[in-house]
Amino acid sequence: MKKFYHQLFLCTVALLLGSFSVYGQVTVSGKVTDANAGIALPGVSVQIKGTLRGAQTDAEGQYTIQNVTPESILVFSFLGKVSQEITVGANKVINVKLADAARDLSEAVVIGYGTAKKKDLTGSITSISSKDFQPGSIQTPEQLIIGKVAGVSITSNSGQPGVGSTIRIRGGSSLNASNDPLIVIDGVPLSGGTISGAPNPLSLINPNDIESFTVLKDASATAIYGSRASNGVILITTKKGKSGRPTINFNSNVSLSKIARRVQTLSAAEIRQYVDSLGTPAQKALLGTANTDWQDEIYRDAITNDNNLSITGAVKNMPYRVSVGYLNQQGILITDKLQRASGSINLSPRFFDDHLKVNVNLKTAATRAHYANQGAIINAVQFDPTQPVRDSSSPFGGYFEWATTDPATGVVTINPNAPRNPVGLIRMQDNNGKSDRTFGNIEFDYKFHFLPGLRLNVNLGMDATKGWGTTYVPANAGQAVATKGQNNQYLQRMFNRVGEAYLNYVKDIKSIKSNINVTAGYGYYDNKTKIYNFPSYSANKDTIAGSVPKFPYDIPQNTLISYYGRLIYTLNDKYILAASLRTDGSSRFSKNNRWGVFPSAALTWRANRENIFKDAKTLSDLKLRLSYGVTGNQDGIANYSYLPIYSLSSNASLYQIGDQFVTMSAPAAYDANIKWEETATYNAGIDFGFLNDRLRGSVDVYFKKTKNLLNTVPIPVGSNFSNQILTNVGNIENKGIELSLGATPVRTGKMTWDVGFNLTYNDNKITNLTAVTDPSFIGNLTGGITGGTGQTIQIHSVGYNTFSYFVYKQVYDKNGKPIEGVYEDLNKDGVINQKDMYRYKSPFAKVMMGFNTQFSYDKWTISTVLRANLGNYMYNNVASNFAVRRNILNPQNIIANSTKDVFESNFYNNQYQSDYYVQNASFLRMDNLNLSYNAGRIWRDKVNLRVNATCQNVFVVTKYKGLDPEVNGGIDYNLYPRSRTYVLGVNLDF
Numbered sequence: 001m002k003k004f005y006h007q008l009f010l011c012t013v014a015l016l017l018g019s020f021s022v023y024g025q026v027t028v029s030g031k032v033t034d035a036n037a038g039i040a041l042p043g044v045s046v047q048i049k050g051t052l053r054g055a056q057t058d059a060e061g062q063y064t065i066q067n068v069t070p071e072s073i074l075v076f077s078f079l080g081k082v083s084q085e086i087t088v089g090a091n092k093v094i095n096v097k098l099a100d101a102a103r104d105l106s107e108a109v110v111i112g113y114g115t116a117k118k119k120d121l122t123g124s125i126t127s128i129s130s131k132d133f134q135p136g137s138i139q140t141p142e143q144l145i146i147g148k149v150a151g152v153s154i155t156s157n158s159g160q161p162g163v164g165s166t167i168r169i170r171g172g173s174s175l176n177a178s179n180d181p182l183i184v185i186d187g188v189p190l191s192g193g194t195i196s197g198a199p200n201p202l203s204l205i206n207p208n209d210i211e212s213f214t215v216l217k218d219a220s221a222t223a224i225y226g227s228r229a230s231n232g233v234i235l236i237t238t239k240k241g242k243s244g245r246p247t248i249n250f251n252s253n254v255s256l257s258k259i260a261r262r263v264q265t266l267s268a269a270e271i272r273q274y275v276d277s278l279g280t281p282a283q284k285a286l287l288g289t290a291n292t293d294w295q296d297e298i299y300r301d302a303i304t305n306d307n308n309l310s311i312t313g314a315v316k317n318m319p320y321r322v323s324v325g326y327l328n329q330q331g332i333l334i335t336d337k338l339q340r341a342s343g344s345i346n347l348s349p350r351f352f353d354d355h356l357k358v359n360v361n362l363k364t365a366a367t368r369a370h371y372a373n374q375g376a377i378i379n380a381v382q383f384d385p386t387q388p389v390r391d392s393s394s395p396f397g398g399y400f401e402w403a404t405t406d407p408a409t410g411v412v413t414i415n416p417n418a419p420r421n422p423v424g425l426i427r428m429q430d431n432n433g434k435s436d437r438t439f440g441n442i443e444f445d446y447k448f449h450f451l452p453g454l455r456l457n458v459n460l461g462m463d464a465t466k467g468w469g470t471t472y473v474p475a476n477a478g479q480a481v482a483t484k485g486q487n488n489q490y491l492q493r494m495f496n497r498v499g500e501a502y503l504n505y506v507k508d509i510k511s512i513k514s515n516i517n518v519t520a521g522y523g524y525y526d527n528k529t530k531i532y533n534f535p536s537y538s539a540n541k542d543t544i545a546g547s548v549p550k551f552p553y554d555i556p557q558n559t560l561i562s563y564y565g566r567l568i569y570t571l572n573d574k575y576i577l578a579a580s581l582r583t584d585g586s587s588r589f590s591k592n593n594r595w596g597v598f599p600s601a602a603l604t605w606r607a608n609r610e611n612i613f614k615d616a617k618t619l620s621d622l623k624l625r626l627s628y629g630v631t632g633n634q635d636g637i638a639n640y641s642y643l644p645i646y647s648l649s650s651n652a653s654l655y656q657i658g659d660q661f662v663t664m665s666a667p668a669a670y671d672a673n674i675k676w677e678e679t680a681t682y683n684a685g686i687d688f689g690f691l692n693d694r695l696r697g698s699v700d701v702y703f704k705k706t707k708n709l710l711n712t713v714p715i716p717v718g719s720n721f722s723n724q725i726l727t728n729v730g731n732i733e734n735k736g737i738e739l740s741l742g743a744t745p746v747r748t749g750k751m752t753w754d755v756g757f758n759l760t761y762n763d764n765k766i767t768n769l770t771a772v773t774d775p776s777f778i779g780n781l782t783g784g785i786t787g788g789t790g791q792t793i794q795i796h797s798v799g800y801n802t803f804s805y806f807v808y809k810q811v812y813d814k815n816g817k818p819i820e821g822v823y824e825d826l827n828k829d830g831v832i833n834q835k836d837m838y839r840y841k842s843p844f845a846k847v848m849m850g851f852n853t854q855f856s857y858d859k860w861t862i863s864t865v866l867r868a869n870l871g872n873y874m875y876n877n878v879a880s881n882f883a884v885r886r887n888i889l890n891p892q893n894i895i896a897n898s899t900k901d902v903f904e905s906n907f908y909n910n911q912y913q914s915d916y917y918v919q920n921a922s923f924l925r926m927d928n929l930n931l932s933y934n935a936g937r938i939w940r941d942k943v944n945l946r947v948n949a950t951c952q953n954v955f956v957v958t959k960y961k962g963l964d965p966e967v968n969g970g971i972d973y974n975l976y977p978r979s980r981t982y983v984l985g986v987n988l989d990f
Contacts, residue, residue: 219629485539843970
């Protein structure tokens with residue numbers, strides 16, 4: 001052992017001495033300019049070939065690189081330019097002119113378990129780099145690519161700070177399982193579960209650390225991820241270290257958010273006029289003397305600060321990047337607030353002559369949030385504007401509430417059927433959520449010495465999260481009188497592990513002009529959660545009856561094991577065949593159905609490489625793609641759906657033994673043979689480019705069919721189970737067309753103009769819902785609405801879109817006004833009942849469009865992003881609930897407010913099932929308008945300064961009468977408004 005340490009010491013000294021050798025080394029400097037315009041090019045990478053040492057040009061195009069030998073080769077590279085390699089020789093000054101390049105088809109794109117050149121892609125894949133991200137105040141990663149990718153719909157769930165978005169790739173393919181895409185960050189797949197205490201899991205990821213998104217859309221691209229890829233895959237690559245001198249970047253922005261649109265309610269004067277003209281003396285006596293705009297009372301102008309600092313560089317053969325960030329965001333709903341502190345470390349050392357590459361990623365974030373009571377939003381719509389916010393005589397914290405006083409005892413009793421004071425709801429609730437998340441991975445990529453082209457990749461990752469919080473409501477709060485207040489806590493811990501290893505072999509066979517690329521691997525994924533079950537307490541910590549849990553905590557866990565392989569064969573650099581096979585075993589299924597097999601195949605023809613196109617100078621790219629694949633789905637269902645489960649019955653199901661009553665255990669319905677939901681996808685595409693890719697684009701046509709739907713269906717009465725069961729039955733089809741276009745109409749010395757456009761057409765249809773044909777089965781009711789008891793407004797029916805509205809056909813008078821309670825007798829049987837209800841419209845847009853443009857002149861740049869949805873409809877549950885005259889002169893002995901729709905319909909009673917409330921929600925939205933200025937080097941040429949100003953959610957054009965036409969699910973009620981945000985930002989490079 002002593003001899004071993006002695007030899008190790010000598011080797012280390014030798015390596016260190018070798019690394020400091022300066023024999024024949026010189027310093028080289030120069031200037032890099034544009035070959036056409038002759039202007040300086042800042043940010044050009046100048047690297048010594050075969051090493052990690054290098055430099056970047058400054059704002060004047062100047063560079064200096066030290067310790068260079070005459071044999072060294074300098075590589076000059078810049079995005080959009082043709083790279084150059086120059087041998088140093090005896091030169092100490094090397095000036096370079098870089099010419100414009102076509103879109104780099106040899107650029108590597110991240111795909112599942114590896115990378116591929118753009119020219120060799122066989123699947124429908126879109127990559128978005130940081131230079132094309134949405135600008136402005138961005139709190140969650142998915143907001144960076146809204147409107148940028150054809151076939152991808154990203155809908156913010158609300159205007160709450162840090163809230164997530166609903167992401168759909170080529171429409172939803174499931175009814176009860178998850179429709180969310182798989183998200184993989186630096187090789188670590190996220191579990192997709194919710195995190196207690198955090199507004200959404202992605203809010204714990206700092207968008208400033210992200211370098212690129214790659215969206216895998218068709219099964220040829222996604223099948224390598226097997227069971228988790230039915231809804232597409234989003235690969236997120238974070239920023240890495242770079243060679244050269246350390247570079248410090250600091251960016252900061254401050255933003256002001258204002259409410260952009262409000263629900264149009266009646267004013268205090270309009271309420272008084274209505275009650276005075278139609279109310280009884282008793283109702284008139286209920287009117288107050290105040291003039292309160294309740295929406296004014298609960299909303300505010302909100303300030304956000306977002307600061308990020310990063311250091312990038314290299315130590316010897318180890319590039320690194322270290323970053324920290326701090327976000328402090330107010331919500332426009334009073335008291336709403338989110339704070340996030342984040343940090344990340346990336347290390348990329350290389351060993352053994354670059355044969356071993358190690359990539360270490362570690363990211364951590366902590367959020368501290370105060371959640372305002374969002375119930376105040378809908379209460380502000382319906383609360384009487386003639387009443388004051390505060391009442392000094394009120395026993396409910398000094399806030400006015402609808403209550404009655406017993407004249408004999410003086411006891412004040414709150415009206416349980418009245419809305420609560422919106423300001424009291426917020427001010428008298430203290431809801432604090434906290435979450436900590438640390439995730440990362442270490443990846444080893446070893447290129448074997450004895451067999452060129454063979455490499456081993458091992459990826460070990462983890463995702464550890466803790467979420468906890470408390471909710472406190474005092475005993476005198478109007479919202480919690482019945483429970484004497486609230487003093488609850490929650491705690492959740494998650495720990496997910498990832499272990500992957502694959503072999504990859506790449507070989508050029510020059511004799512037959514071929515290339516083979518073979519990958520074979522194994523994956524292990526374990527997701528474990530510990531949920532603590534605390535009893536419910538009153539404000540004074542008295543345990544609320546019936547809230548004591550039987551177990552102190554639950555530990556749901558599921559495990560997935562995978563084997564996968566892929567072959568990519570290229571012939572003559574023109575014909576590409578790709579095939580993959582993955583088999584997944586999930587603990588969510590029984591042993592008989594545990595394993596799913598997911599194949600894919602794709603064929604690509606690079607037509608522009610054929611001789612017939614060799615003289616077509618305007619044609620720079622022409623590629624045809626054809627693919628087929630199968631993917632699976634098991635997310636969104638319980639971990640133990642195939643097992644018999646018994647639960648304690650309610651007090652209504654007790655069995656008497658002697659003088660005691662024993663609680664019985666009731667069985668839950670289950671399917672022991674439940675299995676994978678599978679989606680087969682066919683895709684045909686064409687990629688093209690003209691005029692050196694000044695005009696470029698792609699067209700894809702696809703067809704997706706999902707079978708063995710994980711579907712909840714009714715079961716026969718008398719089976720001793722609940723009335724529904726989760727099983728495999730049904731089919732859904734999605735078909736569509738995607739178009740992506742990009743153009744650079746102007747590219748001169750000081751002026752550049754880029755334009756991008758994408759269009760998606762998608763139509764989905766349910767083709768089967770039952771195991772046996774049943775003509776009397778109308779479908780599965782869904783889409784619960786507020787109003788009445790247990791009412792729904794949507795249905796899943798064979799032959800129609802998922803979540804179609806299920807309504808009565810409204811009858812109108814000669815003036816075009818709806819006639820209350822009169823509907824068409826569609827089946828002509830003389831009776832109006834459920835048999836006259838029909839499927840009407842869909843909440844999902846048939847057509848989605850995105851447009852972006854960027855114009856740069858000298859140091860100024862202006863850009864914008866617009867989106868449009870066509871053919872989507874919304875059920876206006878706010879209007880159906882409150883826009884009735886009965887709501888104002890409320891029979892509950894109160895006065896309530898109404899939306900101004902009441903004067904259009906003139907309904908007295910609620911007509912919840914009328915198609916009158918299914919409204920056209922097509923829209924055109926300008927997401928942002930950005931202006932930036934690159935001031936260049938300041939402070940003695942030590943710092944590069946860029947400043948920008950952005951307006952987000954600039955405008956919306958729509959016919960929809962409600963608050964916002966973009967609501968996931970198609971039911972508009974109690975929506976936290978999206979704000980219009982003005983952002984001023986600064987970026988400094990040291």
